[in-house]
Amino acid sequence: xxxxxxxxxxxxxxxxxxxxxxxxxxxxxxxxxxxxxxxxxxxxxxxxxxxxxxxxxxxxxxxxxxxxxxxxxxxxxxxxxxxxxxxxxxxxxxxxxxxxxxxxxxxxxxxxxxxxxxxxxxxxxxxxxxxxxxxxxxxxxxxxxxxxxxxxxxxxxxxxxxxxxxxxxxxxxxxxxxxxxxxxxxxxxxxxxxxxxxxxxxxxxxxxxxxxxxxxxxxxxxxxxxxxxxxxxxxxxxxxxxxxxxxxxxxxxxxxxxxxxxxxxxxxxxxxxxxxxxxxxxxxxxxxxxxxxxxxxxxxxxxxxxxxxxxxxxxxxxxxxxxxxxxxxxxxxxxxxxxxxxxx
Amino acid sequence: xxxxxxxxxxxxxxxxxxxxxxxxxxxxxxxxxxxxxxxxxxxxxxxxxxxxxxxxxxxxxxxxxxxxxxxxxxxxxxxxxxxxxxxxxxxxxxxxxxxxxxxxxxxxxxxxxxxxxxxxxxxxxxxxxxxxxxxxxxxxxxxxxxxxxxxxxxxxxxxxxxxxxxxxxxxxxxxxxxxxxxxxxxxxxxxxxxxxxxxxxxxxxxxxxxxxxxxxxxxxxxxxxxxxxxxxxxxxxxxxxxxxxxxxxx
Amino acid sequence: xxxxxxxxxxxxxxxxxxxxxxxxxxxxxxxxxxxxxxxxxxxxxxxxxxxxxxxxxxxxxxxxxxxxxxxxxxxxxxxxxxxxxxxxxxxxxxxxxxxxxxxxxxxxxxxxxxxxxxxxxxxxxxxxxxxxxxxxxxxxxxxxxxxxxxxxxxxxxxxxxxxxxxxxxxxxxxxxxxxxxxxxxxxxxxxxxxxxxxxxxxxxxxxxxxxxxxxxxxxxxxxxxxxxxxxxxxxxxxxxxxxxxxxxxxxxxxxxxxxxxxxxxxxxxxxxxxxxxxxxxxxxxxxxxx
Numbered sequence: 001x002x003x004x005x006x007x008x009x010x011x012x013x014x015x016x017x018x019x020x021x022x023x024x025x026x027x028x029x030x031x032x033x034x035x036x037x038x039x040x041x042x043x044x045x046x047x048x049x050x051x052x053x054x055x056x057x058x059x060x061x062x063x064x065x066x067x068x069x070x071x072x073x074x075x076x077x078x079x080x081x082x083x084x085x086x087x088x089x090x091x092x093x094x095x096x097x098x099x100x101x102x103x104x105x106x107x108x109x110x111x112x113x114x115x116x117x118x119x120x121x122x123x124x125x126x127x128x129x130x131x132x133x134x135x136x137x138x139x140x141x142x143x144x145x146x147x148x149x150x151x152x153x154x155x156x157x158x159x160x161x162x163x164x165x166x167x168x169x170x171x172x173x174x175x176x177x178x179x180x181x182x183x184x185x186x187x188x189x190x191x192x193x194x195x196x197x198x199x200x201x202x203x204x205x206x207x208x209x210x211x212x213x214x215x216x217x218x219x220x221x222x223x224x225x226x227x228x229x230x231x232x233x234x235x236x237x238x239x240x241x242x243x244x245x246x247x248x249x250x251x252x253x254x255x256x257x258x259x260x261x262x263x264x265x266x267x268x269x270x271x272x273x274x275x276x277x278x279x280x281x282x283x284x285x286x287x288x289x290x291x292x293x294x295x296x297x298x299x300x301x302x303x304x305x306x307x308x309x310x311x312x313x314x315x316x317x318x319x320x321x322x323x324x325x326x327x328x329x330x331x332x333x334x335x336x337x338x339x340x341x342x343x344x
Numbered sequence: 345x346x347x348x349x350x351x352x353x354x355x356x357x358x359x360x361x362x363x364x365x366x367x368x369x370x371x372x373x374x375x376x377x378x379x380x381x382x383x384x385x386x387x388x389x390x391x392x393x394x395x396x397x398x399x400x401x402x403x404x405x406x407x408x409x410x411x412x413x414x415x416x417x418x419x420x421x422x423x424x425x426x427x428x429x430x431x432x433x434x435x436x437x438x439x440x441x442x443x444x445x446x447x448x449x450x451x452x453x454x455x456x457x458x459x460x461x462x463x464x465x466x467x468x469x470x471x472x473x474x475x476x477x478x479x480x481x482x483x484x485x486x487x488x489x490x491x492x493x494x495x496x497x498x499x500x501x502x503x504x505x506x507x508x509x510x511x512x513x514x515x516x517x518x519x520x521x522x523x524x525x526x527x528x529x530x531x532x533x534x535x536x537x538x539x540x541x542x543x544x545x546x547x548x549x550x551x552x553x554x555x556x557x558x559x560x561x562x563x564x565x566x567x568x569x570x571x572x573x574x575x576x577x578x579x580x581x582x583x584x585x586x587x588x589x590x591x592x593x594x
Numbered sequence: 595x596x597x598x599x600x601x602x603x604x605x606x607x608x609x610x611x612x613x614x615x616x617x618x619x620x621x622x623x624x625x626x627x628x629x630x631x632x633x634x635x636x637x638x639x640x641x642x643x644x645x646x647x648x649x650x651x652x653x654x655x656x657x658x659x660x661x662x663x664x665x666x667x668x669x670x671x672x673x674x675x676x677x678x679x680x681x682x683x684x685x686x687x688x689x690x691x692x693x694x695x696x697x698x699x700x701x702x703x704x705x706x707x708x709x710x711x712x713x714x715x716x717x718x719x720x721x722x723x724x725x726x727x728x729x730x731x732x733x734x735x736x737x738x739x740x741x742x743x744x745x746x747x748x749x750x751x752x753x754x755x756x757x758x759x760x761x762x763x764x765x766x767x768x769x770x771x772x773x774x775x776x777x778x779x780x781x782x783x784x785x786x787x788x789x790x791x792x793x794x795x796x797x798x799x800x801x802x803x804x805x806x807x808x809x810x811x812x813x814x815x816x817x818x819x820x821x822x823x824x825x826x827x828x829x830x831x832x833x834x835x836x837x838x839x840x841x842x843x844x845x846x847x848x849x850x851x852x853x854x855x856x857x858x859x860x861x862x863x864x865x866x867x868x869x870x871x872x873x874x875x876x877x878x879x880x881x882x883x884x
Contacts, residue, residue, distance in 0.1 A: 079684075082684075084684040084687060084688065086629070086687065086688070086691050131863065131866035131867050132866060135866070137684055138627055138684075138687060138825075139821070139866070141684065141687045142627075142817055142821065143862075143866075145629065145691065145813075145817070146814055146817055146818070146862070149810055149814050150814070150855065150858070150859050153855045154855055154856065154859070157853070157854075157855055158853070202446050202449075202450050202465055203450075205439065205443055205446045205447065205450075206446070206447055206450055208436070208438065208439060209436045209439065209444075209447050212436040212437060212438050212439065213434050213435070213436055213437070215398075215418075215430075215434060216430070216434040216435065216436060216447075216504075217436075217447050218417075218418045218419045218422070219396075219418060219419075219422060219427070219428060219430070219434070219504070220419075220422065220447040220448035220450075220451055220504060220507070220508065221419050221422035221423045221448055221451030221452065221453050221454070221508055222419055222447060222448075222450065222451055223417075223419045223420075224419070260695060260699075264692070264695060267688065267692075271688070298703075299703060300699050300702050300703045301699070301700070301703040303695065303699040304695070304696045304697075304698075304699035304700040304702075304703060305696075307692040307693070307694075307695040307696035307699065308692070308693070308696040310688070310692040311675055311688075311689045311692035311693050311696065314675075314679070314685055314688050314689045314692070315674075315675050315678050315679060315689065
């Protein structure tokens with residue numbers, strides 16, 4: 001009789017040994033735990049030091065990856081509460097224009113405009129999205145989809161804030177170190193802050209509860225709308241920051257700040273990287289953005305391809321790359337025969 | 345006599361053409377236990393939804409400790425001290441059982457009553473689970489809520505209510521789906537809750553078990569209150585028998 | 595002046611209603627918010643243009659083929675992408691949005707952006723209505739919309755498919771008990787909505803030029819009207835179209851045409867604050883979903 005097999009997944013030995021304080025018993029175990037966390041962070045922090053060597057192209061790629069990573073991180077935090085944003089470009093554009101306007105009309109330097117734009121932008125975005133928080137999730141998605149398109153058309157029609165031409169000759173960033181380090185550090189700070197908030201506090205437990213079953217959370221005496229509003233504000237910060245930063249990086253702000261690219265890319269990064277993990281979307285950004293830049297020759301076809309890939313990913317691999325990698329790291333698979341033969 | 349804890353005055357609600365609750369009034373004094381019974385579709389759950397703020401009444405008022413709470417949001421009602429369970433249990437599936445209780449422990453009400461920081465709450469949650477019958481030193485409290493059997497989920501609902509430190513608990517069909525032994529242990533849990541001074545409202549179909557626990561019963565049929573009294577009086581009431589069994593019985 | 599506002603307002607409103615109808619229908623029947631709606635609209639336009647100019651087909655053949663092919667596109671989008679995501683509302687939204695953007699940007703890349711792309715008028719010439727000059731094309735649009743509404747009304751009351759649409763829309767679980775296949779009905783609802791989008795495209799696009807940005811605009815319009823009128827209600831769509839249609843014309847006449855877009859934004863914000871489920875929406879706010 002043929003023996004049938006089934007697939008079995010078991011934690012690796014080293015994972016089992018690391019599960020408690022025993023992780024401190026040997027260097028190998030400590031390395032196992034630290035490596036996946038420390039290595040990417042170390043790489044990111046060292047990268048700017050190579051600035052003269054790697055060339056402008058790679059500098060731009062890393063910077064842009066950080067920017068998209070910030071947008072993707074922002075998206076993931078909102079998604080963790082059940083708010084799906086189809087328009088990260090909205091937050092990005094608001095931050096970009098506030099920074100640009102402060103610089104252009106009032107002559108304020110980047111050190112002032114960027115933080116102001118980040119905070120004020122987050123506040124404005126939250127206020128505009130407030131009406132949707134009481135409603136079904138689809139209204140939030142709808143509104144975030146519609147707002148950047150609206151703002152683009154308003155600017156085009158009323159010609160305010162530079163109209164179709166935009167505001168140019170804005171102040172640049174002080175030096176190349178700032179250009180490279182600021183987005184990287186911002187990304188890491190937000191990433192670790194959010195991970196702590198979501199996974200290591202009771203606040204985070206409440207957030208996950210809201211995503212799961214908001215009525216049950218309400219029955220527990222929690223004002224879910226206030227929490228949702230807080231999260232929209234907190235999650236907007238990296239996105240508005242990204243917009244403000246890029247305005248001074250390019251020394252220009254215009255209608256393209258609300259472009260669809262800034263909405264689709266972070267979404268794709270989150271889906272590919274792994275929704276809900278916070279680190280996943282950032283990982284996704286560092287995978288997808290370099291590819292995106294490399295495909296520059298294709299022009300707008302890129303967006304089409306990314307959108308299509310996004311749709312396919314959502315359907316076929318919803319858990320994302322991060323979960324897959326993590327599983328592979330911690331567990332291995334083997335085939336086990338079903339049924340017990342005599343003896344045993 | 346002092347104010348009743350809960351006073352419901354002429355609550356009514358219709359959904360489209362259907363009258364769900366029709367001019368229902370009752371009072372409940374502190375420390376009492378009230379049962380609400382009635383055939384399916386008689387408006388029991390809607391009545392609870394009206395009291396706890398999930399549905400806004402068309403007319404009528406609800407008073408809790410003398411204060412008008414009609415139309416308040418569900419979380420405001422909860423923070424005033426009214427906890428409720430759901431007929432279709434609503435745990436937070438992706439979280440472990442004890443983490444489910446963290447949420448009410450973070451509510452403004454509990455924060456005011458006990459304070460506490462992160463880490464403290466886990467211990468409180470585990471204590472609460474033990475109170476409702478989860479085995480203490482077992483992996484059960486740490487399991488994901490999605491993997492718990494039905495009886496445990498019902499008790500988790502109850503724990504969620506207790507976590508809020510309520511003055512009034514409204515339980516919607518606690519015994520349904522439980523085995524006889526589970527019901528017996530649950531009844532002793534409920535009796536313990538009552539001893540601590542918590543007022544109780546229970547909606548139930550299993551009348552024999554219910555009548556062991558409550559002092560008074562009201563009966564709803566087609567949204568109207570058709571009877572009120574002690575369990576003994578209700579059992580002998582002709583209207584109630586007709587409502588449950590149909591007019592042709594005797 | 596007043597009569598011209600009345601007449602142009604009416605026509606504008608009908609155009610808006612026609613554009614939105616397909617979206618509302620799909621959502622009302624199967625709860626699928628088709629964020630690729632604008633893409634389908636433009637797809638139908640380009641397809642018709644291609645059939646007319648590249649293949650030289652006669653007008654009505656091209657138009658009919660477009661409607662059928664667009665309907666098929668909607669059907670397959672459901673079958674390929676959405677069937678697996680059934681019930682995960684937010685994944686559905688991401689998927690349809692992504693498909694929509696993919697289609698639109700594909701057209702943009704393929705170069706469909708110049709002024710050559712326009713559809714011919716169905717009827718040429720103009721006529722006077724109540725002292726106001728109106729071109730026949732616009733009147734035809736009104737006629738088409740009325741006919742379409744009548745068709746939908748009859749279809750959903752007297753055909754098996756139509757009745758199953760209403761059944762699923764009203765109470766999905768009960769409809770399942772009657773043997774109505776929800777996947778098939780949802781796919782058909784998408785096909786239906788896309789077909790209506792195609793009809794709208796063929797009727798309305800001749801008034802201007804087919805451009806990729808119109809695709810986004812159409813989605814914007816459909817979403818705005820759907821939110822105001824109630825996401826799933828056809829009556830709401832019509833009423834909201836009239837409100838917005840007239841508001842637009844009045845703004846354009848007394849302020850400047852550039853401010854029309856603000857009308858949309860203001861209307862949506864007001865509705866969301868005052869009556870979030872829309873004028874005729876069924877589902878109320880979060881708490882009332884008992």
